[in-house]
Amino acid sequence: MLGDTAYKLAQETKRTQAHLTAYNESLVEQLCRETRHIFAQLEALLQKVNPALGRSVDTRAVAAQLAALHATAKRNKRCLLAYHHLRLQFLKSLFWSVGKIPDELKPQLSPQEQDFFSHYAVLVSQYKHPFVDIDLNASELPPRDLFIEVRVLKDCGEIQLEKGSLLLTRNSQHHVKRSDVEHLISQGLLQHIG
Structure with missing residues (x-):
């Protein structure tokens, strides 16, 4: 029908x-x-x-x-x-x-x-491409905290942060600046704790 x-x-x-x-x-x-x-x-x-x-x-x-x-x-x-x-x-x-x-x-x-x-x-x-300095994938809401606690879900190796480098191995926890790891959280490599 x-x-x-x-x-x-x-x-x-x-x-x-x-x-x-x-x-x-x-x-x-x-x-x-x-x-x-x-x-x-x-x-x-x-x-x-x-x-x-x-x-x-x-x-x-x-x-x-x-x-x-x-x-x-x-x-x-x-x-x-x-x-x-x-x-x-x-x-x-x-x-x-x-x-x-x-x-x-x-x-x-x-x-x-x-x-x-x-x-x-x-x-x-x-x-x-023209907006190299602006992260368009970042959250539209302003962050509540500048630094956050994250747990590494998958090995990421060494990453470059604003002030040095950091080795991200599976199941390790780190206190890092939110803007440095937001892209890794959105990709599911890190988990924001608390």
Whole structure:
């Protein structure tokens, strides 16, 4: 029945607002096929009303069918756009919070979404290029503390800080300046304690 596929996609979109599930290629393809079928029906109906053919057709009935089919096609399009918009917004927020696609999330993305992520990263880096001194990935809220306590989750090796260097080995704890390690926290290499 017309509209069932769009309803399924809308329900999936609603369920997955907080997390990203695997890209539902079969449902998207099914909805695109249904929409193409609707447009074929619309063209056939418009041919019936063509005055050049000289047929007498009840135009009110055809107009009602045209309106219903057109509304269904528009609804299908809105559901597809909402589904893809939500997924792209999730990828954008992932870029700004983590900076890369985690390995466990890659199988859930379509090839087009992976391309979008890499192109988005290139665009952001081109935009950030003139602003070398400004960290656009930094938190928008001012920090409460200048120095923080962090625990190292993964070996990072030696990093350069504003005043010297620091060796970050797994499970070690350090009292460091927040601005020196914010990028490592956002990448999941360090954990802010307390």
